[in-house]
Amino acid sequence: MTMSEPTSEETVxxxxxxxxxxxxIVVPPRRLLSDALRHDIGLTGTHVGCEHGVCGACTILVDxxxxxxCLMFAVGAQDVELTTVEGLTHEDGxxxxxxxxxxxxxxxQCGFCTPGFLTTIAAGIRDNPDxxxxxxxxxxxxxxxxxxxxxxxxxxxxxxAEIQREEEAS
Amino acid sequence: MTTKMxxxxxxxxxxxxxxxxxxxxxxxxxxxxxxxxxxxxPHAHARIVSIDVEAVLDVHGVHAVYTYEDLPGPMxxxxxxxxxxxxxxxxxxxxxxxxxxxxxxxxxxxFVVADNRYIAExxxxxxxxxxxxxxxxxxxxxxxxxxxxxxxxxxxxxAATMHQSFGDADAAIRDATHTLSLDFTIERSxxxxxxxxxxxxxxxxxxxxxxxxxxxxxxxxxxxxxASKLGLDLGQVDVITPDVGGGFGVKIMHPWPEELLVPLAAxxxxxxxxxxxxxxEHFISAAHERGQEQxxxxxxDDDGRITGLSVHFWHDNGAYTPYGxxxxxxxxxxxxxxxxxxxxxxxxxxLYTNTVIVTPYRGAGRPQGVYAMERTMDAIAAHLGKDxxxxxxxxxxxxxxxxxxxxxxLFQDGRPLIYDSGNxxxxxDKAKALIDWSDFEAxxxxxxxxxxxxxxxxxxxVEGTGVGPYEGGHVHxxxxxxxxxxxxxxxxxxxxxxxxxxxxxxxLGVPFADIEVVTGDTRRSPYSVGTxxxxxxxMSGSAIALAARNARQKALRIAAQxxxxxxxxxxxSEGIVRVKGVPQSEIALGTLAVLSxxxxxxxxxxxxxxxxxxxxxxxxxxxxxxxxxxxxxxDYYSPMRCTFASGIHAVIVETDPETAEITILRYAVVHDCGxxxxxxxxxxxxxxxxxxxxxxxxxxxxxxxxxxxxxNASFMDFLMPYVTEVPDGIEVDHLETPSPLNPLGLKxxxxxxxxxxxxxxxxxxxxxxxxxxxxxxxxxxxxxALRLTHEHDRARDQDTIERSNS
Numbered sequence: 001m002t003m004s005e006p007t008s009e010e011t012v013x014x015x016x017x018x019x020x021x022x023x024x025i026v027v028p029p030r031r032l033l034s035d036a037l038r039h040d041i042g043l044t045g046t047h048v049g050c051e052h053g054v055c056g057a058c059t060i061l062v063d064x065x066x067x068x069x070c071l072m073f074a075v076g077a078q079d080v081e082l083t084t085v086e087g088l089t090h091e092d093g094x095x096x097x098x099x100x101x102x103x104x105x106x107x108x109q110c111g112f113c114t115p116g117f118l119t120t121i122a123a124g125i126r127d128n129p130d131x132x133x134x135x136x137x138x139x140x141x142x143x144x145x146x147x148x149x150x151x152x153x154x155x156x157x158x159x160x161a162e163i164q165r166e167e168e169a170s
Numbered sequence: 171m172t173t174k175m176x177x178x179x180x181x182x183x184x185x186x187x188x189x190x191x192x193x194x195x196x197x198x199x200x201x202x203x204x205x206x207x208x209x210x211x212p213h214a215h216a217r218i219v220s221i222d223v224e225a226v227l228d229v230h231g232v233h234a235v236y237t238y239e240d241l242p243g244p245m246x247x248x249x250x251x252x253x254x255x256x257x258x259x260x261x262x263x264x265x266x267x268x269x270x271x272x273x274x275x276x277x278x279x280x281f282v283v284a285d286n287r288y289i290a291e292x293x294x295x296x297x298x299x300x301x302x303x304x305x306x307x308x309x310x311x312x313x314x315x316x317x318x319x320x321x322x323x324x325x326x327x328x329a330a331t332m333h334q335s336f337g338d339a340d341a342a343i344r345d346a347t348h349t350l351s352l353d354f355t356i357e358r359s360x361x362x363x364x365x366x367x368x369x370x371x372x373x374x375x376x377x378x379x380x381x382x383x384x385x386x387x388x389x390x391x392x393x394x395x396x397a398s399k400l401g402l403d404l405g406q407v408d409v410i411t412p413d414v415g416g417g418f419g420v421k422i423m424h425p426w427p428e429e430l431l432v433p434l435a436a437x438x439x440x441x442x443x444x445x446x447x448x449x450x451e452h453f454i455s456a457a458h459e460r461g462q463e464q465x466x467x468x469x470x471d472d473d474g475r476i477t478g479l480s481v482h483f484w485h486d487n488g489a490y491t492p493y494g495x496x497x498x499x500x501x502x503x504x505x506x507x508x509x510x511x512x513x514x515x516x517x518x519x520x521l522y523t524n525t526v527i528v529t530p531y532r533g534a535g536r537p538q539g540v541y542a543m544e545r546t547m548d549a550i551a552a553h554l555g556k557d558x559x560x561x562x563x564x565x566x567x568x569x570x571x572x573x574x575x576x577x578x579x580l581f582q583d584g585r586p587l588i589y590d591s592g593n594x595x596x597x598x599d600k601a602k603a604l605i606d607w608s609d610f611e612a613x614x615x616x617x618x619x620x621x622x623x624x625x626x627x628x629x630x631x632v633e634g635t636g637v638g639p640y641e642g643g644h645v646h647x648x649x650x651x652x653x654x655x656x657x658x659x660x661x662x663x664x665x666x667x668x669x670x671x672x673x674x675x676x677x678l679g680v681p682f683a684d685i686e687v688v689t690g691d692t693r694r695s696p697y698s699v700g701t702x703x704x705x706x707x708x709m710s711g712s713a714i715a716l717a718a719r720n721a722r723q724k725a726l727r728i729a730a731q732x733x734x735x736x737x738x739x740x741x742x743s744e745g746i747v748r749v750k751g752v753p754q755s756e757i758a759l760g761t762l763a764v765l766s767x768x769x770x771x772x773x774x775x776x777x778x779x780x781x782x783x784x785x786x787x788x789x790x791x792x793x794x795x796x797x798x799x800x801x802x803x804x805d806y807y808s809p810m811r812c813t814f815a816s817g818i819h820a821v822i823v824e825t826d827p828e829t830a831e832i833t834i835l836r837y838a839v840v841h842d843c844g845x846x847x848x849x850x851x852x853x854x855x856x857x858x859x860x861x862x863x864x865x866x867x868x869x870x871x872x873x874x875x876x877x878x879x880x881x882n883a884s885f886m887d888f889l890m891p892y893v894t895e896v897p898d899g900i901e902v903d904h905l906e907t908p909s910p911l912n913p914l915g916l917k918x919x920x921x922x923x924x925x926x927x928x929x930x931x932x933x934x935x936x937x938x939x940x941x942x943x944x945x946x947x948x949x950x951x952x953x954x955a956l957r958l959t960h961e962h963d964r965a966r967d968q969d970t971i972e973r974s975n976s
Contacts (some may be wrong), residue, residue: 009230009289031287039286039386044198045191047415051447053435054885057364085422097188103181106854111188112365112415118189137893144885146364146416147663149857149923150893151900 012050014074018043019087020068027074034058036074037084039124042062042147045115056143060084066120070109088122097163098122098156107156117143126163129168133158173241173973174512174912175672175682177838179850180670184661186210193413193814196368196385196446201628202257203370203442204233206432207290209280209297210455211272214306215320218270218299223280225296231285232293233439236431238269244399245434247923249425252391253494257332260324261491262522262819266399271304273320273489274452274526275878280625281431283443308462311343311485314519320489320522328518329491332504336577337513339467342478346469355945356538356928358461358486358872359865361531362890363662365415367456369429371436373566379434382409383973387422387660388700389690395425396433404696409431411690417662418862420456422702423493453883458872459497459531461486474550474561478513481505481542485520488527495520497528497535499582505539506576508594508816509547509565509633514577524878524958530702533924536633540565540779541946544629544929548936558628559598559607560931583637585811589906592816594630597840600903601628604838605820628820631927634912635815635843635918636667636708636950640808642697643714645721647801649767649776651745653678653685655717658698659692664920665851666706670714672847673914674955677718678725679742680759696808704815704918705846711809714914719913721803728762728801747904763801768792811859815917817841819926821897823934830954832935837897842905844917852919853902859923863895866924867931869948891927 011026018041025040032051037060038045049057051070058069061083061148088096098121101107108114117140124139125131132138136157137150187193226235230520238246249263277959280297282289305318312318314328336692338767343349357848369384385393385410393409396402414421428445434445447456464483485759485905486499502516547565551558567574581589602608610626617624646654655674661667671685688694689710690701697707722742729747730737733755740909741750747762749755764780772778779785782792795800839856844850869889873881882888936954943958945952 023972029286029570032558038198039201042201044195044420045193047195047365048197049366049415052449052886053886055364085813089190095186095189099899103185103659106182106850107856108185108188108663108664108839109858110363110365110416111193114188114866115191137898141894144890144892146362146418146862146890147858148854149859149861149900150896151239151857151898152854154893154898170586 010027013073014080015080016041018073018078018082024075029073029075031074032070033072033077034069035073037069047112047114047115050091054144055113056116057113059119059143061119061123064123066123083119085118086116091106096122097167098125098160099159100163101156105152105155107148107152113143113145117145121157121160124157125164127146129161129165131157131161171592175675178672178848180668180672180682180848182665184665184667185644187483193383193866195365195413195415196370197385199383199412200372200442200444202291202369204283204439204886205287205290205446205499206281206283206435206443206445207353208278208451209292209294210451211268211275211277211279211304212271213301214275215960216272216301216310217304218268218272219302220300221280226282226293229289229293229296231289232282234283234435235293236267236281236435237279238265238267241927243401245430245791246971249492250395251494252492257497258330258491258495260329261494262321262324262490264490267817268431272419273878274524274758276526278427278455283439287446294833297382298824300478308523308525308874308876308878310461310486310521313486313523314484318846320524324522328519328521329487329522330343330495331517332495332499332838333517334579335515336579339480339513340487340517342513343467343469346477347466347471347602348553349469350553350688352466352546352549353944354464354545356460356462356541356543356715357794357947358458359531359870360458360872361418361420362417363416363420367421367428368446368447368967369432370442370444371433373437373440373444375440378406380407380437380650382407382433383412384409384429386411386415386424387417387419387662387702388424389656389660389692390696390698391424391700392429393692396430399430400433400437410694415663417701418783419459419534419702421662423457423529433927449885450883453888454526454880457527457529458488459528460502460538460866461528463540464544466542467652468546468550468827471751473564474554474556476509476511477566479511480515482517485518486523487520488525492527493529493883496582496888497530500535501539502636503579503581503587504536504632505543507540507543508567508630509543510567510574517641525874532859534703534919536631536921536925537866537928540629540631540926541929541932544926545944546930548933553584559602562630563598565596569593569595581634583812588811589814590909592632592814592842593907594816595658595907597816597818597842597905598711600840600905601838604840604901604903605822605836607820621827623825623938624822625769625825625934625936626820626822627930627934627937628818629929631925632814632816633704633918633921633925634812635704636809636813636836636916637703638809639699640806641699641713642695642806643710643717644695645803647725647759649760649763651679651684651758654782655685655687655714656691656694657689659706659710662701664706664855665848669707669851671709673711673715673719675782677715678722680745684745704920707970708813708912708916708918709807711847711916713805715913716805716807716872717803719803721801724766724803725801725886727763728765729757732757732762744945747868765826766801767799773818808913809911813844813911813917815841815843815919815922817922817947819930821934823931823938825935825938825953830957832950832953834864834897837925839903840905841902841922842907842917843919843922844909845906845915846904849904853918856902856923857920860900861891863924864896866892867928869947871947902975
């Protein structure tokens, strides 16, 4: 059965600040932040794995703090600074410490959970620039990965901190 | 000389896009596509009396709703039974949208297309379905008892009963010095990739062509299914597999109903249409695996050498059998592992239940088979008071036995079960050394003195990998010297772009950075099978190597003409062909590509050098007989049979005396996947497999209630391991016994990490606790309950002894 003349539901204007860029979008009030980032702004790097806040694939930074984008509404994310995986890359296009570390240490396989790990760890090594192995495991303990067995993600955390220290020293 | 790439820990070329958010998964594609939602049965077993979709008309933003009545032509037939088998006497498959009856919670009933997913989900609420309830059959005991039937025309709920044997197991057991009769159960789990299923399709009305992007392990399989069901020529359908967020088996099932409904709607509405599954849907409507009950009778001598082995098991295949009997066939044949019992008999019954379908999940029936065999080995050792390693060694196939035929059993590919290569005693020596097996008793005493309970476990497996029928490779050297490689199977995280480029770099003598690999695109590779059964490296790796050799041969032939040299005097490195020992005499592969293609038009500098007025012999046709333009190589690899990888896992656990919490202290893996292409990638596969195995052994189960409702259909309730649940530092050692069956000596590695995990944890927990562990997974509360039972039994036995003494 096919219908015609679809009309959309009531919408509201929303202003989002993402990776230093302001986006004005018009979305229904119930639009999840994860969907707004992915489909309204086109930043598809943020992935949705469970839509109930458990897997961490959609983790972004909200004013620098790791947060589940699938547990926020877009309208609730105005007046804050959002950072997605796309915003981690250096301005010259080169990889940030945590991105480079994942590549160095084979910290990813399918890459689907990876953006959530990257944002989480970026905040983690900012707050604790010299983590030990136990700190590294704690840092990623809220994110699910079905591919890597985490060994190489733990190694990536330590390597990311190392690269970050080298970058800051130079 | 070009640096050798095979065997090197080359960083993955996939990673740049994936770490910067530039990966492209199915839901990332075709912005603006209409979105969809599926009405799924809330009941495990019911007849559909009526479906009323009228109220959906009132939902703004809805474009279409489909029920069974709206399915045209072949779409209205049952979905394909992909792998028929003579023993599958009662195969059944579902419809793309339920017709008359639903057989599991989650079965698709109606399909709504709307402006977006939110509206599509709203619309589902407006569909009225009237059901006549039927009694649900849940779990193996209920299916076996068959007091109620899943399908009224399938007697006893038995989809299949299959028997294979060699020798006379019953007689051997009857005559054996020792016999044991053992029962084991293993629970359901699921692949559970972080990205669920997803499909997007676009119909081009002008060209009458359909483009489908789907998160699959087989683009050619989906293409064939879509073309067949939509009544299109194969040539009208392109299926492109973008980045795939994990598969582990669940994405080899094809077609999923949504993979047909999305293209159907896209063609009908003339708008791009997308389906992206949510997590709850994945739990209740994507496939599960593993659930079996097993009975083992074994006879053996004083050394623990098995003289006869008889196995009967019951396999829960869920509500339908689209993937045939692959899983239980693998269990029944791979159960034998590295051992050579002279007499073996196996019978399985594949049973219908009113639960979601069961199709291969990483390991595909092997974890269950290895569990039965390795639990049996441990039971033999316990019965004889022998070291568990010794009993295994007494039964090993020896290196000189290869090729070794396991009687006349037929494997999953319908071919005789013949192991090509391996060295199990050496694997065991490595495993013992890696886990310090011989020092464990001293460690146990130390731990005991400190009030701690520890146990060690060991488990062996053999894995048939690289199953046929074939894969292809295409290698194209461009005039720039860059090399474009294509193979038809897909990648869902295994790093194929990197591993295959390593192979081509070596075979062709070109810089790794100049090679680009494309997988899973039917426009580039229309003939292919798919990525499953640890087959990608073996099958496509071999095909690509052969294709590269063909390209190399052609390059050398043209170079010999250009350099006026003999082919045998030429070598290629860094993309340059040189006459050995003549430094000035060289020509680039890109130039050879120019020379290989006589052109009519000079549209750029490179092509100017290739016009028919410049290249070639004017007395010969521009393209010679038996030749073709361009510098390409193509080939297919089709093996006689599987190659057999092998390995041994060992684990040391600690069980808390109070809480029964199980802690992993050490985990060691020794494995043999033949020639290693990229050890870094292989180890990553092992780490991931072990983590999935830890989940399957200690946490994951599908908690269906008696009504067939899945009680834990979320990541809150279905416990997959976080980093906190996996051992820190999985110890890995490699053995390389190259396979004689393929040009590079490869064997598969993708499933090695997960296969023996339930067996090895059961072994270690049993060793720590001192009573048999026969059901997996095992939670702390289950272990605690077992302790109470065994304390109670011990007290009762003690009481009986005291009374009989008094």
